[in-house]
Every structure is written in C-alpha cells, then in structure tokens.
Amino acid sequence: MEPFIEKYRFNYIKKRVFEVSSAITSSLDKNVVIASRAHNQDKIYGVFSQLSDEQKELLSIDRIIDTVSADQFLKKLEPFVLGISIPTNDTVARLFKKHKKIRIPDSFSEDVKRVYLGWIDGGTRKLMMIYEIDRKPFGMACRLPQVKSSSVNVCSLCHNIGSDEEVAFVSPVCKTEHLGPDAYKSIGFYLCLDSDACNERITSIDKLEDLFRKVNNII
Incomplete structure (x- = not known):
C-alpha cells in the first residue's frame, strides 16, 4: 500500500x-x-x-x-x-530571487514529514517558507518584528498560543501584478517561529494555502 x-x-x-x-x-x-x-x-x-x-x-x-x-x-x-519534498538549492534560489544565497538547512530530511518547510535565515533575518500547491513549490519570505512585545499571540496555521518569542507577527511582500509588473503590497499575520513544532500541530491547510496564494498572486 x-x-x-x-x-x-x-x-x-x-x-x-x-x-x-x-x-x-x-x-x-x-x-x-x-x-x-x-x-x-x-x-x-x-x-x-x-x-x-x-x-x-x-x-x-x-x-x-x-x-x-x-x-x-x-x-x-x-x-x-x-510530506513536502525537499527542494534543491537551485529551486530555492529560483523561489527567492530577490534574496541572495538562500539555502535549505542541512538538517532538513525527507525522513521527517512536514506540511511546509520553514526556517529563519541568519543572513536576511527572515522566516523563509516553502509550500507546494498542486505539487509545485512556492516561496514566502516573511519579515520578522524588530521590537519584542509582551503580548500573547495565536499562530494563524496551527493555533498555538505563545509569546512574541514563540508566535510573532510576520509580514511577507505580495505580488500584485494586476496593479503593474513592479507593484507589491505587504500583509501581516502571526506565525510560530519554530516551524518544525508548528508542522506537528497543523490539522488544516486552508489558511496556509490561502496565504501562499495571496503572497504569490495565485488565482
């Protein structure tokens, strides 16, 4: 089977x-x-x-x-x-064209099943995410907050509740090609910073797929 x-x-x-x-x-x-x-x-x-x-x-x-x-x-x-397939570094470079030298962490393995791939890139200080829609990978680079707060937040994907250290407000830039080839807008939502832990809690992909479609302008 x-x-x-x-x-x-x-x-x-x-x-x-x-x-x-x-x-x-x-x-x-x-x-x-x-x-x-x-x-x-x-x-x-x-x-x-x-x-x-x-x-x-x-x-x-x-x-x-x-x-x-x-x-x-x-x-x-x-x-x-x-679980999601681990893409090659060439694929990762294509997904994140506006970011230099983004690579998949060596710790990622096909043996560990994940809904999406997520890691904080040390060079850009962004939460990088990859998810497959119709078996095609798409990327999302999320800016992290510069200032910590004492608020308690809820992850949009797995509904985990945590402080800013665990669940932070992130903001990717979205493509908006209908407004012009160089038009972009920013959206924001709360996500777990520990993507592996988040992957163990997600029970629905509706919100995840909706976010990736918005960010990548997929209709």
Whole structure:
C-alpha cells in the first residue's frame, strides 16, 4: 500500500486518537468509551474523500484499548504519511530571487514529514517558507518584528498560543501584478517561529494555502 496520509491529516488523526485514549483512561462508563470511539472513527474517515477497504482497515481504531495501543496505532501509520519534498538549492534560489544565497538547512530530511518547510535565515533575518500547491513549490519570505512585545499571540496555521518569542507577527511582500509588473503590497499575520513544532500541530491547510496564494498572486 502506497503512502496516502498527508502530514496535516496525520496530525488530525493524532488528536482524535488522543481523545479516544483519554476517554478510555478517564471514564469508567463503557458507553462513553464506545461513543468516543465511534465519533472519532467517523471523524478520521471523514478527512479523506475516499478510502479503499485496506486503507480503512489501517485507520480502524477498534484495537485501541489504552495509551500503549494508541501509540502503537500511530506508529503503524507513519510509513504511510506524506510530506513536502525537499527542494534543491537551485529551486530555492529560483523561489527567492530577490534574496541572495538562500539555502535549505542541512538538517532538513525527507525522513521527517512536514506540511511546509520553514526556517529563519541568519543572513536576511527572515522566516523563509516553502509550500507546494498542486505539487509545485512556492516561496514566502516573511519579515520578522524588530521590537519584542509582551503580548500573547495565536499562530494563524496551527493555533498555538505563545509569546512574541514563540508566535510573532510576520509580514511577507505580495505580488500584485494586476496593479503593474513592479507593484507589491505587504500583509501581516502571526506565525510560530519554530516551524518544525508548528508542522506537528497543523490539522488544516486552508489558511496556509490561502496565504501562499495571496503572497504569490495565485488565482
């Protein structure tokens, strides 16, 4: 069986499995556990437009009876998880034409599944991001705030809550070709500065894709 679970869907499945595991360990009422398992099974199947019988069997949570079996279930899914491809440095240079000497960090590996790639470039002091739309990579370079505040912020992608040290207001420059070939505008939103941690929490790509479409002027 080929990999078929996108990383963000795997994160969603983890949340559903945790809910079942919590019901099992915290409730003495079997009916509560049965209801939780049925509800979350429907939620897991519901994030896929279609599933084969073999895929449904893999995603069945019937055998989760405690935290150990929950962990074993998630471990069994890992070989079937899909993540973004790691682009070559030539591709990265093309995505970030206005920035010199941008390179993918050596620590990035295909073995670690990610929804998007993100890292803070030391030379530009920007949060660089790459995401695939229709299997084509697009880039987004986000300016970081110059001044720290004591505010508590919410990440637009994974909804993590944190201080400016964790979740910062970033601002990429967007292409606006309908206003002219050299026309740009800036937008802003809050994002986790630790992209790897953010990748482990994202359960929907709607906002991520919307931001990349706006920044890259994709209709």
